[in-house]
Amino acid sequence: MKKDKKGLSRGEVLHIVAKTSKLTIREITEKAGYKPPSFYLHVKQVELPYETLARYGKALGHNFTDEFPEMSDYVFQDDQITYQKKKRSYEELELDKERWQAKYQELNEKYQILADKYQNLLEEKLGLGK
Numbered sequence: 001m002k003k004d005k006k007g008l009s010r011g012e013v014l015h016i017v018a019k020t021s022k023l024t025i026r027e028i029t030e031k032a033g034y035k036p037p038s039f040y041l042h043v044k045q046v047e048l049p050y051e052t053l054a055r056y057g058k059a060l061g062h063n064f065t066d067e068f069p070e071m072s073d074y075v076f077q078d079d080q081i082t083y084q085k086k087k088r089s090y091e092e093l094e095l096d097k098e099r100w101q102a103k104y105q106e107l108n109e110k111y112q113i114l115a116d117k118y119q120n121l122l123e124e125k126l127g128l129g130k
Contacts, residue, residue, distance in 0.1 A: 009045070009046035010047060010050075011043040011046060011048045013064065014042060014043055014048060014053060014056055023059075025039050028056065028060060029059075031059035032056045032058070032059040042056070054071065
């Protein structure tokens with residue numbers, strides 16, 4: 001049974017950090033992309049995969065490289081993703097909706113142009129579609 005320098009397994013370290021969090025186990029596991037029962041299986045693993053530990057770290061806002069420096073390659077580098085629920089006004093949501101609708105319409109128009117060009121090319125080269 002391989003344990004780190006402090007005598008704790010990776011699963012035990014995860015359990016300790018999760019217990020000190022303000023989040024519930026359900027919230028932690030869902031933010032990490034797992035189902036709640038998985039957490040209890042994970043904390044029992046002495047050599048919990050670093051990727052799994054990194055996902056929990058992201059959900060918990062905890063950098064496990066402090067405890068396990070060798071896992072630095074597994075830590076997600078995209079700090080722009082946050083798991084905090086940001087309350088937004090109705091007006092902000094409406095602006096967001098309009099922005100995404102405009103983006104969709106723009107891409108849909110580009111797709112239609114490409115589809116027409118593709119159809120013309122098929123007709124020209126293969127004699128299809130006439």
